[in-house]
Amino acid sequence: xxxxxxxxxxxxxxxxxxxxxxxxxxxxxxxxxxxxxxxxxxxxxxxxxxxxxxxxxxxxxxxxxxxxxxxxxxxxxxxxxxxxxxxxxxxxxxxxxxxxxxxxxxxxxxxxxxxxxxxxxxxxxxxxxxxxxxxxxxxxxxxxxxxxxxxxxxxxxxxxxxxxxxxxxxxxxxxxxxxxxxxxxxxxxxxxxxxxxxxxxxxxxxxxxxxxxxxxxxxxxxxxxxxxxxxxxxxxxxxxxx
Numbered sequence: 001x002x003x004x005x006x007x008x009x010x011x012x013x014x015x016x017x018x019x020x021x022x023x024x025x026x027x028x029x030x031x032x033x034x035x036x037x038x039x040x041x042x043x044x045x046x047x048x049x050x051x052x053x054x055x056x057x058x059x060x061x062x063x064x065x066x067x068x069x070x071x072x073x074x075x076x077x078x079x080x081x082x083x084x085x086x087x088x089x090x091x092x093x094x095x096x097x098x099x100x101x102x103x104x105x106x107x108x109x110x111x112x113x114x115x116x117x118x119x120x121x122x123x124x125x126x127x128x129x130x131x132x133x134x135x136x137x138x139x140x141x142x143x144x145x146x147x148x149x150x151x152x153x154x155x156x157x158x159x160x161x162x163x164x165x166x167x168x169x170x171x172x173x174x175x176x177x178x179x180x181x182x183x184x185x186x187x188x189x190x191x192x193x194x195x196x197x198x199x200x201x202x203x204x205x206x207x208x209x210x211x212x213x214x215x216x217x218x219x220x221x222x223x224x225x226x227x228x229x230x231x232x233x234x235x236x237x238x239x240x241x242x
Contacts, residue, residue, distance in 0.1 A: 003160045003168050007037045010156035011111075014144035019110035020044045021154075024100055025068070027061040027177040030115030032068065033165045034157055036174055038113070039072045046107045047072075050079045050096045054088070055181065064177050077103055089187060101148050111152040116141060119162035119197070122212035123189055126196060135223040140216035161209040 001009075011017040021038060025031045025047045038045050047069035049062045062078050069076035081095040100112045121140045128137035147153040157165060169176065185191045200208045 003033070003157070003164055004037050004041060006159045007034070007156040008041055010143055010154060010158065011043070014111065014152050014154040016111040016152055016154060017043075020046070020108055021111045021113050022046045022048050022100060022104040022107060022109040024096070024112060024114045025049050025065045026115070026179065027064045027068075028115070028179055029166055029169055029176040030117055030120075030157060030162065032115075032174060032176040033169050034113060034115045035068065035072065035074075036169075036172070037156075039074060045113075046075045046077060046103075046109060048077045048079055048100060048103050050081060050099055052081055052083050052092050052095065054083060054092065061177055061179075075107070077107070079103055089189075097147070097153075101151055104147075104151060110150075111144075111154045112147055113154050113156055115157055116155040117157045117160055117162050117165055117209075118213035119209045121158055121216055122197065122209045123192055125212050125216050126192055127188060135219050135226065138216060139220035139223050140213070142220065158213065159210070161206070163206050163209070 008017070011021075021043055023031065023035050023038060023045050025035055026049065035045065035047055047065055049065040051058050051062050066076045066078070079099040081092075081099050083095055084091045097112075104110075104112050124140045125138060128140070131137065141155060141158065143158050144152055144154040168174075181187075182190060182193075185194065197209070200212075204211070
């Protein structure tokens with residue numbers, strides 16, 4: 001199945017096919033390919049770039065996305081956010097999703113689409129394993145989830161590896177910007193990306209990213225089954241029927 005076909009299937013599964021979608025466009029390869037794919041599928045989109053103000057050249061990413069959106073003939077919106085003190089990645093994520101959700105409502109979108117790939121999913125699962133996670137942690141990121149009232153977060157690239165995404169961009173000659181923060185080993189995810197995943201690919205081939213992501217799908221299905229059985233046994237909110 002092609003990347004584009006997986007994107008279309010993900011939108012249908014999330015119940016947002018045929019509706020307007022806000023794309024979280026960082027300027028990186030994943031969100032750039034997502035934007036191209038959605039436009040190619042005829043989806044009405046708005047390109048939204050979140051500027052966290054964490055790098056001196058962050059405005060250049062926004063300018064790149066603005067030019068990309070103009071070339072594709074889609075609306076563009078820049079979202080400047082302030083990242084609170086504390087865990088930089090966690091606080092940036094919270095600020096980003098707040099801004100994206102509000103912008104989606106303002107622009108009449110039914111969903112926010114992000115460029116998370118099967119490689120991101122594999123990294124998430126491996127980090128959860130390192131912490132000693134149960135089913136909930138091993139389930140990784142869901143392909144879609146509610147994002148406030150009447151709003152859905154959808155990850156249409158979650159079944160495609162980053163290698164597939166980069167290959168698609170290369171075939172079409174699409175360009176993107178690389179975030180220099182991805183090259184540093186300051187963050188745990190980056191360290192895993194630079195060491196553990198390459199070692200696993202050396203053992204299992206490039207398909208290892210999607211296989212780990214498929215394991216997350218299996219864990220999510222098992223978790224859903226457990227929760228359904230618990231609901232069937234529960235009387236009220238806290239008691240189990242005997």
